[in-house]
Amino acid sequence: MQQKSNIAIGILFLITFVVVLRNPIELFPDSSGYLNMHIIRTPGYPLFLQFIQSIFGDNYQLGVVIFQILLGCFSIYYFIRKLRSSHILNEFFSVCFALVLLLPFLIGLRIANNMLTESISYSLYLILVAKFISFFISKNSKELYYSLPILALLLITRYQFVYLIPLALLMIFWISYQQKSIKKHAVLIVLFITLPLITSLIDKTYHKIIHGHFVSTPWTGMNMITAPFFVSDTEDEALFESPLEKEFFKKTHYSLIDKKMNINNLELSVYQSPTQFYIANFADITMGPIFKNGKEVLSNSLTKAERFIELNKMTNKMTMPLIWDNFSKWKRLYIQNAIHGFGGIKYVLLYFLIALCSLIALLKRDQKEYKILGLTSLLFIGNVLIVAIGMHAVIRFTFYNDWVLFLTIFVLLNSLNKKRYES
Structure with missing residues (x-):
């Protein structure tokens, strides 16, 4: 029976491979940042693209697509094999689940055809989840030890997966409680707690080598401050003592008001709620008034990379005061x-x-x-x-x-x- 299910899964993989190769390769505004190793992009995906380019040369785009779908199929098979070995799924449901996991490659986002991080992140994520499940069921610590380098790769590709660290710690503490011993997993606990520091060091070292600055990828502040700016009031200018921060806030806030991109003066004829407006216009708010005014207030003597670094520092510093002063609106959003x-x-x-x-x-x-x-x-x-x-x-x-x-x-x-x- 398992042989038949493996054949069925193999056929699904083959169909997916053919469909992916027939679909066009998609480039997005973010793609150039990864291809050109821009300072605002984390190192994982740009290094992957450079590696593929070194092998395939001018045909690198096809190489990227082939590698992404092959890695995707491997990660799905690995995940299903772990579930079957733990007797979680039978052969029929294994085939059904394989099809479900393949859907992002076939419809919707079609992640293998995009020059974005999603395909690599998805594959690494499935392998990690498989190892987490295997550890949780078998209590075999090796599964989590082997997951650490994979999680590090995932974090330097997309940092949103940092939430996997507290989940891993939760599993470790649960197993330790059952086994009445936490000392057995002390090393694992330390490794997971220090993993953000390790990946941060990798990130900073990458930017030092490529861009000449020992800094974390300078883009978090821009994302974090978008919602606080969206719910901000004119009076929030008083929150900031620095003339530079005051100028940045004033210009950005009034730009948002002028473009009707602030929660206090929205036109909701198209959108059902302020949240729906925010979700639909997030990129325009971030890359429009916030980014443009941020660049404008900074010194012209700064290089392009230095502007991103300073803008990230400024937005990180300004985010929490704006959140606390508008906490009720921010929380609702x-x-x-x-x-x-x-x-x-x-x-x-x-x-x-x-x-x-x-x-x-x-x-x-x-x-x-x-x-x-x-x-x-x-x-x-x-x-x-x-x-x-x-x-x-x-x-x-x-x-x-x-x-x-x-x-x-x-x-x-x-x-x-x-x-x-x-x-």
């Missing part, structure tokens, strides 16, 4: 942005209910199905909650866990089938 990322309030309730019920069930009975449901629901929740802080929670940032609900259904059906068979 954040919650509604997160709800959008979940797909609606029904799915918020569903995923939190799955997580809560699974964790309560685990306290009573150490059953692997509960572990899978609890962990994967927390993966979904963690990703949406962290994305909604600094970005608009659109599918490009949330699709990584679109398979969670399908896996939940397959695990429950598989468990029912086993019980029927045993009875």
